[in-house]
Amino acid sequence: MTAAAAVVLSRVTGRLPHLLPGYAHWEQQAYTRVPQFLRWWIGDTTEAEFFKSGLGGLGMLAGGWIAHAAGRRGRRWAGFPVACGSGLWPWMTGSAALGLLLSDVxxxxxxxxxxxxxxTFVPFVSVPPAIVLVYGAGWAVAATGAVLGAALTTPVALLLVDFVCLPLHLPTVIGNVTGMWVGALIAFALCRRLPWMPPALAARSTPAPDPPGGTAEPSPDQGPGWVVRRVLADFTEAQFFGNELASIGLVGGTVLTFLLNPLTPVYGSGLLPALLTSQVIAATVGVLVHRRRWAEHGWYPTFVPVVSVAPATVLTYGPTVQAVIAGAVFGALAGPPLAAWISRRLPPDFHPFIGNVVSMTVCTLVAVPLLGTLPGFEAA
Structure with a gap:
């Protein structure tokens, strides 16, 4: 069904006028005027999914806010609880947005x-929200997370992308996610020594209401409806939202951007239909294969290939059937178990997201070059 929708989407866009400027023009204008910079900044919130869409970013933030407000009121339609069920969504998102702003500036x-x-997007999905989830609410915590995110994750990612990934023709996501976990390891070690930081939630005598590693919702009923909801929610796990409403806003806004100009999202590549198809396959295979672990643990990092191996394979080898399927399946089988294994071995005051991004680094570094040795895989 996703593949059919992708074909329809590709055909429809060829008949519509382009009502948005293309990505190349957007990039050129990003730092020339304040409105263009703000649009670029909002677009950065969707970089983890490779979408780069301002409308997608606005939709995701609106959906996240609705889910947070509805969840606080106990509405069943709120979906999976945002911010790992911690109730910290405003603080977490505020810290992430400030860290992203500092990084872009x-x-x-x-x-x-x-x-x-x-x-420059890497703080939004790494150190700032993770520090809030580990240390709790407060201006000092949120500001510390934002500053450490911009000061640590971005420069490491910049160096790796420009001096390792590009010269060696490796997917840039490897540099992005490596910058996240390297910066996070340094940041959480520093937080132990900062006098204004409160005790970590994991170390307090009264534990946090939910573990800070993911969306901790018990999942005894894993029927078709639950699978669809979980696949959809995986699209915003990288932002620590993990919610269907936020994902609907993200995907819906990005698809709308594609309809307004197919050369705007996904860096002007025109690959959004193939990219979305691969991501849906990755999430579906991951959720179905690891469904028992979801039931056992309440949360499992099946989103890992959605924001790493699957899209990286499509961007590297083009919108071929083999590229769309191979990266998705490999990532879904290998990524979540490796991420969970690493996360379980981290100190309690180091957020488990570190294991997720390490898994992204390893799986992408292995899968994408390996696929290039097989027949039918040629760099686009």
Whole structure:
């Protein structure tokens, strides 16, 4: 069904006028005027999914807020609880947005200087929200997370993308996610020594209401409806939202962007239909294969290939059937178990997301070059 929708989407867009500027023009104008910069900043919130869509970012944030408000009121339609069921969604999202703003302001000069895309988005989906989830609410915690995210994750990712990934023709996601876990390891070690930081939630005598590693919703009923909801929610797990409403806003806004100009999202590649198909396959296979672990643990990192191996394979080898399927299936089988294994071995005051992004690094580094040795896989 997803593949059929992708075909229809590709055909429809060829008949519509382009009502949005293309990605190349957007990138050129990003730091010339305040409105364009704000649009770029909002678009960065969807970079983890490779979408780069301002409308997608607005839709995701709106859906996240609705899910948070509805969840606090006990509405069943709120879906999987956002912010790992912690109730910290406003603080977490505020810290992530501030960290992203600091990153774009401090490191945005690398965009025109290099003439190529730069990973300034990485704080939004790494250190700032993770620190809030580990240390709790408060201005000091949120500001600390934002500053550490912009100061640590972005420069590491920049160095790896520009001096390792691009020269070696490796997917840039490897540099992005490596910057996240390297920066996070340093940041959480520093937080232990910062005098203004409160005790970590995991170390307090009264534990947090839900474990800070994921969307901790018991899942005894795993019928078709639950599978569809879980697949959809996986699209916003990278932002620590993990919610169907947020994902509907994200995907819906990105598809709308594609309809307005297919050369705007996904860096102007026109690959959104193939990318979405691969991501849906990755999430579906992951949720179905690891369904028992979902039931046992209440949460499982099946989203890992959705934001790493699956889209990286499509961007590397093009929208072929083999590229769409192979990266998705490999990532779904290998990524979640590796992520869970690493996360279980982290200290209690180091957020488990670190294991997820390490798994993304390893699986993408193995899968994408390996697939290139097989017949039918040629770099696009």
């Amino acid at each position: 401090a490191w945005g000069w690398t965009l025109p200087a290099s003439g190529t895309w730069q990973p």
